[in-house]
Amino acid sequence: xxxxxxxxRLEHPFRPWLVGCDFAAIDPWIEVKPDxxxxxxxxxxxxPDLWFDxxxxxxxxxxxxxxxxxxxxxxxxxxxxxxxHLSSLRHRHRLVLKTSLPRWLDDQPGRLPEAPSVSRIWSTxxxxxxxxxxxxxxxxxxxxxxxxxxxPEDWPGHPLRKDFVMPPDYHGVPTR
Amino acid sequence: MSNARMPSDSVEFDVHxxxxxxxxxxxxxxxHGVLRLVLRTDGEVVTEATPHIGYxxxxxEKIAEKLSPRQFLPYTDRxxxxxxxxxxxxxxxCVEKLLGHQVSEKTRHLRVIVCELxxxxxxxxxxxxxxLDLGSFTPFLWTFREREKIVxxxxxxxxxxLTYSYITVGGVxxxxxTGWLKRCEEFLDQFVPVIDDLHALLTNNAIFVHRxxxxxxxxxxxxxxxxxxxxxxxxxxxxxxxxxxxxxIYTDMYxxxxxxxxxxxxxxxxxxxxxxxxPFDAVVGDSWHRYFVRMLEVVQSIDIxxxxxxxxxxxxxxxDRPMAIKQKLPKGTAYLETEAPKGQMGFMIVAxxxxxxxxxxxxxxxxxxxxxVPELCRGVMLADVPAILASLDFVLGEIDR
Numbered sequence: 001x002x003x004x005x006x007x008x009r010l011e012h013p014f015r016p017w018l019v020g021c022d023f024a025a026i027d028p029w030i031e032v033k034p035d036x037x038x039x040x041x042x043x044x045x046x047x048p049d050l051w052f053d054x055x056x057x058x059x060x061x062x063x064x065x066x067x068x069x070x071x072x073x074x075x076x077x078x079x080x081x082x083x084x085h086l087s088s089l090r091h092r093h094r095l096v097l098k099t100s101l102p103r104w105l106d107d108q109p110g111r112l113p114e115a116p117s118v119s120r121i122w123s124t125x126x127x128x129x130x131x132x133x134x135x136x137x138x139x140x141x142x143x144x145x146x147x148x149x150x151x152p153e154d155w156p157g158h159p160l161r162k163d164f165v166m167p168p169d170y171h172g173v174p175t176r
Numbered sequence: 177m178s179n180a181r182m183p184s185d186s187v188e189f190d191v192h193x194x195x196x197x198x199x200x201x202x203x204x205x206x207x208h209g210v211l212r213l214v215l216r217t218d219g220e221v222v223t224e225a226t227p228h229i230g231y232x233x234x235x236x237e238k239i240a241e242k243l244s245p246r247q248f249l250p251y252t253d254r255x256x257x258x259x260x261x262x263x264x265x266x267x268x269x270c271v272e273k274l275l276g277h278q279v280s281e282k283t284r285h286l287r288v289i290v291c292e293l294x295x296x297x298x299x300x301x302x303x304x305x306x307x308l309d310l311g312s313f314t315p316f317l318w319t320f321r322e323r324e325k326i327v328x329x330x331x332x333x334x335x336x337x338l339t340y341s342y343i344t345v346g347g348v349x350x351x352x353x354t355g356w357l358k359r360c361e362e363f364l365d366q367f368v369p370v371i372d373d374l375h376a377l378l379t380n381n382a383i384f385v386h387r388x389x390x391x392x393x394x395x396x397x398x399x400x401x402x403x404x405x406x407x408x409x410x411x412x413x414x415x416x417x418x419x420x421x422x423x424x425i426y427t428d429m430y431x432x433x434x435x436x437x438x439x440x441x442x443x444x445x446x447x448x449x450x451x452x453x454x455p456f457d458a459v460v461g462d463s464w465h466r467y468f469v470r471m472l473e474v475v476q477s478i479d480i481x482x483x484x485x486x487x488x489x490x491x492x493x494x495x496d497r498p499m500a501i502k503q504k505l506p507k508g509t510a511y512l513e514t515e516a517p518k519g520q521m522g523f524m525i526v527a528x529x530x531x532x533x534x535x536x537x538x539x540x541x542x543x544x545x546x547x548x549v550p551e552l553c554r555g556v557m558l559a560d561v562p563a564i565l566a567s568l569d570f571v572l573g574e575i576d577r
Contacts, residue, residue, distance in 0.1 A: 026273065026510045053400050056513060057522055057539040085511055085522070085539075089400060089416055094423075096511070124403030127547040135237070150230040150576060159238055160535075 001049070001093045003028030009050065014040055020098075029083075029096035037082075037099050038116035038142075044086060044095070045121050052095065055122035056085040058129060060136035064103060064162040078103050080138060082115060101138060103161075117143040135160040193219040200561065202231050208305065208565065209572030213549070217558060225553035225561065227546060232576035240536035245271040245345050245525070246501045248536070253339035255521075255538065256574040258301055261294035261330070262516040263574075264343040270523035271345045273425050274510035275499075283347050283496045284429050285488035289360065290333065290342060292477040292484070296367075297326045298517035298569075299407075299470040299477075306467050306566035307378050310387045315377045322370055325363050332356060347496025357485050364478050371475060379452045379471060388464035389457050392552045392564035396461065402551070403544035406519030407473065408568055410439035411466035418515035426514050433483045438472045440465060449475050463567035470569070502531040511537075518542050518569055538577050542570035 001009070004023045007030055011018065017036025022029055032040045044052040064078040065071035084097040105111040112133075117140040119126040129140040130149040137158030140146055148155065157164050166175055201212040210231035216224040236255065240248045245267070252267045253260040265287060272279070279287070304319035327337050333352055334342040342349055378384050394404070399412040409416060417437040419430045436446040440460050445451065451472060458464050505527035513522040519541025526535040545568050552564050 026508055055403055056520070057511070057524070057537065059524055059535075059537040061526055061535045083509075083511075083524075085524075089414065092421060122403070123398075123401045123551075124544050124547060127543065148230075150233040152230075159235055 001091065003030065003095060006030070006044075006050065006093070006095055009047075010040065010043070013043065019100075027085075027094070027096045029098050031098040031100065034099045034101055034115050037097075038118060038121070041084070041097065041118045041121050044097070049091070051088045051090050052086040053089055054087050055118070055124050055128070056087060057083075058125060058132055059083040059085075060132045060138055060160070062103070062136060062160060062162045066163050080113060080136065082132070082138065084118070105139075112137050112139040114139045114141050116141050117146075119143055134158070137161055195223075198558075202228075208570060211546070211565075211570075211572055211575075213553075213561070213565075215553075215558070215561065220558050222553050222556055222558055222561060225550050227549050229546070229572070229575050232572045234577065236577040237536050237538055240533060242532065244502050244531045245505070245533065246498060249344050250339065250341045253341055254573055255540070255577060256298075256516060256518060256542070256571045257338055258571055259294045259298040259517045260338060260340050261290045261343060262298075262514070263521065264341060265291055266512070266514040266516060266521045267523050268343050268345045269425055269514060270510055270512040270525055271505075273423075273512050274505060274508055274525055274527060275345075277346060277499075278425075278428075279347055279496045280491075280493055282488060282491040282493055285484045285491060286348060286352060286495055287343055288429060288433075288484040289352075289357075289481055289488065290330070290340075292481045293326050293329065293360070295477045295517045296474050297323045299474045302407075302517075302566075302569040303374065303378065303467055303470050303474075306388070306463075306563070306569075307381075307384060309562040309566040310384060312378065312381065312384060315374055318370070318373065318377070322367055325367075329356070329360060329363060332359070344498040346499035349498060351495045352488075357488065360481065360485060364481060368478065371471070374471070375452050379468065385455050385458075385464065387560075387563050388467060388567065389455050389462060390459050391463045391556065391560045392567060393459050394461040394548065394552060398548070398551065399461070402548040404519070404548055405541050405544065406515065406517070407466055407469040408519060408545050410437070411469045411567075412461040413440050413465075415439045415441060418513060418520055422515065423512060425512065430480070432487070433480055435476055435480055438469050438476055440469075445472055447472050447475065451475070463563050466567040466569075504529065504531050505533065513539065516541055518571065518574070519545055521574075540574045540577060542568075542572075542574045546570050546575055 007021050017032045020031035044050050061081045063076050065074050080101045080103055082099045087094045101113040105113050129143055132138050133146055134148040134151050156167055196217045198215040202210040212228040214226045215222050236251050252263040255263045300319035300323050304315040307315040331337050334340045394412050396412040396414045399409050415437055507529045509526045511524040513520040521541050522539030524537035525533050528534045553561055
């Protein structure tokens with residue numbers, strides 16, 4: 001199945017959740033609302049003709065331009081995009097599932113945006129979501145063990161955010 | 177009243193020892209780098225294993241947001257430093273996918289030669305360090321002797337012994353020097369009989385077999401669920417190899433070659449070469465099968481290299497030169513996975529029209545392969561933990577990035 005057919009397959013049960021798609025992109029993608037992410041993911045995993053049994057990767061991309069001059073030129077609003085790269089070993093098809101989150105929950109800096117966890121659908125998501133939480137600052141609801149994975153437990157901030165500022169020192173150790 | 181009791185009555189089966197937390201690593205030799213495992217043990221039995229990673233985190237993804245793809249290439253060497261050629265290839269192909277660039281026939285054969293040599297070098301270390309972790313020292317020295325010859329070949333072609341940066345965006349940094357292909361063939365010719373020695377030392381070694389067989393059994397569904405790839409996935413009997421099943425830009429590299437995906441299907445391995453029998457008590461998905469898949473892939477890589485050498489010699493023209501260091505990248509996102517020796521290595525590049533990527537993501541194969549450790553190590557004997565870890569063949573440089 002190509003992405004277009006998969007989209008048609010999802011349209012009937014999930015029409016309100018689907019917000020965008022691009023079949024001409026290098027990697028065709030389908031975008032869903034964060035609230036519908038877990039349901040769509042479970043559907044993709046469990047339907048016999050879709051059967052996306054492997055989750056390759058979860059990526060968070062921070063769309064934010066700290067430089068005000070450059071920020072005036074960009075064509076997007078600040079947001080965080082989550083990408084799920086899926087494939088089916090049985091049917092040999094691929095899909096990129098996207099969802100878009102605000103950078104901060106309720107626009108209050110410091111409150112992490114929330115997305116549903118898919119770790120109950122694909123076990124590999126457990127570590128990938130921990131990594132996204134650690135480095136990009138996305139809180140995954142219903143995750144069994146959401147703690148930092150690569151950075152130390154008391155590390156300040158989320159390094160892969162575009163506005164991350166490296167602290168001058170960490171426990172007395174200079175970082176520069 | 178008789179005091180005579182049956183001996184078995186005096187054995188209390190429900191006695192549990194004090195629970196103990198054991199820190200394995202981050203400097204433990206069998207954790208292959210700086211992995212720390214916290215083991216909760218009940219006597220000799222591990223009830224829970226929790227991996228702690230990140231000791232080698234160098235924020236490669238953040239660094240990539242400040243550099244052009246060619247400038248970032250040397251950093252990919254430092255991911256899986258035992259198979260740096262394959263890391264270079266993953267990143268180079270990912271950027272080429274974004275650019276829509278196709279390399280020449282000669283370049284693709286040359287890339288296959290170095291990548292498969294890298295795979296042999298990696299699998300030699302993986303197989304022999306499994307032996308080392310279980311107390312057998314000889315194979316480790318023997319394979320390092322062979323690996324050294326591959327490293328010498330690499331040194332000749334690119335000047336570096338570990339961090340090659342050879343395969344680069346657009347092509348390779350230099351053509352093979354005169355006589356290099358011949359020396360490759362000479363290496364392969366003398367290497368083939370050595371594989372039998374390794375089989376004798378490890379594959380059929382009674383102690384090794386006992387330690388690896390039926391240990392850390394991973395059913396295929398579980399392997400896929402945890403995103404395990406590469407020999408770890410194929411050891412569970414899943415017929416999946418990106419060199420055959422991947423995206424066109426990657427499979428085109430191997431177009432025209434004849435080879436099989438090494439995975440036990442119905443208890444049989446699809447190989448034309450004589451190889452030792454599978455031990456009768458081995459279960460598909462156990463540590464022994466993961467080890468054996470690697471050993472057979474070494475033989476298969478030799479076949480592929482021979483075909484690639486022939487293809488390279490017949491191909492006309494020049495090898496492709498790398499693209500400009502600060503070439504503008506088209507707006508777009510490209511994600512590509514390649515079959516690195518340890519599993520599927522994925523790179524993603526998000527470009528915004530400037531020469532510097534907006535975001536780079538590295539999907540590490542060992543990262544997913546390691547995430548299954550808590551599941552595999554639950555309820556095994558303490559001494560089996562090194563056997564399971566060795567059979568997963570991970571490198572922490574790639575996990576922590």
